[in-house]
Amino acid sequence: MQLILRGISHRYGGTNVLEDISFAVGDGEIVCIVGPSGCGKSTLLRIAGGLERPDEGEVLVAGKAPDGSLNPLTYIFQDFALLPWRTVAGNVSLVLEDHGIEAKKRRAIIEDVLSRTNLSDFSRALPRQLSGGMKQRVAIARALAVKPAIMLMDEPLSALDSQTRELLMDDLVALWQRERFSACYVTHNLAEAVRLGRRIVVLSRRPGRIREVVEIDMPLTERPERLVELEKLQRQVWKIMREEAREADREISDVA
Amino acid sequence: MSHEAAAEGRERAEEDAAAREDARPVPFRGGGFTHRRLGPVAPIVFLAIIALWEVGSRTGVISPVALPAPSEALGALADLVATGMLWKHVGASLYRLSLGWVLGSLLGISAGLMIGLFSLARAGLLPLVSALFPIPKIALLPLFIIWFGIGEGSKVATILFGTFFPTVIATYGGVDNVDRNLIRMGQSFGLSWLSIVRKIIIPGAMPAILSGFRISASIAIVLLVAAEMIGAETGIGAYILMAGALFALDQLIAGVALLSTLGLAIAWLIGRTERALLAWRA
Ligand SMILES: Nc1ncnc2c1ncn2[C@@H]1O[C@H](COP(=O)(O)OP(=O)(O)OP(=O)(O)O)[C@@H](O)[C@H]1O
Ligand SMILES: [Mg+2]
Numbered sequence: 001m002q003l004i005l006r007g008i009s010h011r012y013g014g015t016n017v018l019e020d021i022s023f024a025v026g027d028g029e030i031v032c033i034v035g036p037s038g039c040g041k042s043t044l045l046r047i048a049g050g051l052e053r054p055d056e057g058e059v060l061v062a063g064k065a066p067d068g069s070l071n072p073l074t075y076i077f078q079d080f081a082l083l084p085w086r087t088v089a090g091n092v093s094l095v096l097e098d099h100g101i102e103a104k105k106r107r108a109i110i111e112d113v114l115s116r117t118n119l120s121d122f123s124r125a126l127p128r129q130l131s132g133g134m135k136q137r138v139a140i141a142r143a144l145a146v147k148p149a150i151m152l153m154d155e156p157l158s159a160l161d162s163q164t165r166e167l168l169m170d171d172l173v174a175l176w177q178r179e180r181f182s183a184c185y186v187t188h189n190l191a192e193a194v195r196l197g198r199r200i201v202v203l204s205r206r207p208g209r210i211r212e213v214v215e216i217d218m219p220l221t222e223r224p225e226r227l228v229e230l231e232k233l234q235r236q237v238w239k240i241m242r243e244e245a246r247e248a249d250r251e252i253s254d255v256a
Numbered sequence: 257m258s259h260e261a262a263a264e265g266r267e268r269a270e271e272d273a274a275a276r277e278d279a280r281p282v283p284f285r286g287g288g289f290t291h292r293r294l295g296p297v298a299p300i301v302f303l304a305i306i307a308l309w310e311v312g313s314r315t316g317v318i319s320p321v322a323l324p325a326p327s328e329a330l331g332a333l334a335d336l337v338a339t340g341m342l343w344k345h346v347g348a349s350l351y352r353l354s355l356g357w358v359l360g361s362l363l364g365i366s367a368g369l370m371i372g373l374f375s376l377a378r379a380g381l382l383p384l385v386s387a388l389f390p391i392p393k394i395a396l397l398p399l400f401i402i403w404f405g406i407g408e409g410s411k412v413a414t415i416l417f418g419t420f421f422p423t424v425i426a427t428y429g430g431v432d433n434v435d436r437n438l439i440r441m442g443q444s445f446g447l448s449w450l451s452i453v454r455k456i457i458i459p460g461a462m463p464a465i466l467s468g469f470r471i472s473a474s475i476a477i478v479l480l481v482a483a484e485m486i487g488a489e490t491g492i493g494a495y496i497l498m499a500g501a502l503f504a505l506d507q508l509i510a511g512v513a514l515l516s517t518l519g520l521a522i523a524w525l526i527g528r529t530e531r532a533l534l535a536w537r538a
Contacts (some may be wrong), residue, residue: 052439070446071444074445075441075445077437080439081438081440081441083438083459084454084536085459094442094447094455098448098451126536128536142445
């Protein structure tokens with residue numbers, strides 16, 4: 001399934017947060033969105049998934065969702081957003097309960113997604129008993145349970161330590177290899193962006209506009225071996241962002 | 257192997273400590289501010305106070321005119337049991353208390369949810385709640401007697417109104433404090449409105465609602481006694497009033513002890529409910 005954003009602009013009160021953002025996420029493509037803090041990345045993602053109405057512009061989907069997809073546009077949140085009073089299995093079950101799936105089939109789905117995220121042994125644990133990385137794996141399992149066509153991920157690895165991040169990144173890549181979902185991946189970590197993105201949309205500081213789109217035409221599987229090239233791309237993106245940050249800094253010192 | 261690494265580390269640390277004679281332990285300062293469960297403390301405090309009191313009465317330090325000995329109060333209690341009046345009084349009180357409190361809590365939770373969920377209800381009901389909450393409900397008892405009769409109706413109504421307002425405030429405060437991100441998560445997975453309320457908002461507000469129960473239960477007991485002091489023949493409040501009128505201080509103390517026991521029992525029940533419903537928090 002494809003996701004198309006056309007001319008998105010948004011304001012909060014008097015401040016422009018997003019200005020005329022247009023891009024598309026193709027079938028089975030991962031598009032990364034990077035930009036300085038506060039430039040409206042999270043807002044853009046909320047708009048993309050229909051959680052917020054943009055002041056101008058529209059969000060479209062095209063194509064058919066895979067068979068049995070219960071929730072084509074599915075989020076993975078930075079803070080995991082697990083219900084603390086439900087067990088791991090209960091948290092996954094939550095998103096299936098409204099779809100009138102019979103109990104036996106539901107249990108089978110839960111078992112399947114938990115085993116795919118290596119969580120089978122923890123299905124009866126409560127979120128507070130899990131480490132951060134495990135919590136995010138639960139959130140990923142929950143997302144998989146509804147068979148998403150497009151994943152919307154808002155800094156899904158930012159709350160984790162760097163080792164856990166590495167491991168989970170590998171999990172994500174493996175997952176994408178199997179499922180080939182489309183994804184919109186917001187991050188401030190450029191290494192993640194060049195590791196995952198088919199394209200990287202660089203936003204300017206607030207009000208967020210598209211500053212540049214960097215294409216990376218390299219299969220995900222080859223990327224761990226071609227680190228030198230990725231490094232170069234990462235530096236290229238960083239140069240663009242650094243200019244933005246410098247200008248923002250200058251503006252602030254002008255005000256002071 | 258990790259075993260060897262650990263042993264090596266221990267050796268190094270011992271050597272370092274031995275080399276410096278001014279090596280000293282880091283003082284512990286992380287204590288306090290957490291609660292342990294100390295089971296026997298509460299009964300010991302209770303028994304100690306009662307024993308002191310009994311000794312004071314026996315030795316004449318406490319005049320029997322001012323305060324009867326606990327043993328006398330116990331005697332009055334035994335009389336109550338023997339005449340079969342105990343259950344009559346306690347039963348009448350429990351009936352009024354549970355009916356008034358349950359109805360008040362149910363209505364309070366419903367109104368609190370409405371205020372928490374709907375802007376219209378919030379705009380319309382919240383000022384009303386703020387205006388009516390501070391009125392001592394006992395002042396309205398004459399009004400309730402006219403509306404609901406001198407019998408059970410007015411007493412239950414007093415307790416109901418007294419319970420209703422704190423429950424409303426606890427509930428809508430709890431709803432307001434539910435993590436917005438969890439609600440957004442529910443929406444992003446396409447959960448129905450009812451599912452979000454039932455599975456995210458109500459469990460999220462439950463800690464606040466249960467704290468509200470503790471307050472409303474105490475208010476309910478206070479109002480129960482006050483209401484039973486007007487136009488009631490049975491009930492713990494009526495019993496205390498009667499004892500007071502006759503200056504039968506032993507009976508008065510016995511009545512007060514019944515009230516305290518009732519309060520303790522309710523607090524214990526709410527504690528149990530909290531531990532069952534909020535096990536996920538600990
Ligand atoms: N609900 C809201 N009401 C008012 N202002 C908001 C709201 N949400 C976000 N903002 C403002 O909009 C701007 C963009 O916020 P957003 O969270 O989208 O940025 P971001 O790029 O995700 O930042 P970060 O990198 O810190 O996550 C910020 O200045 C923020 O203060
Ligand atoms: Mg953000």
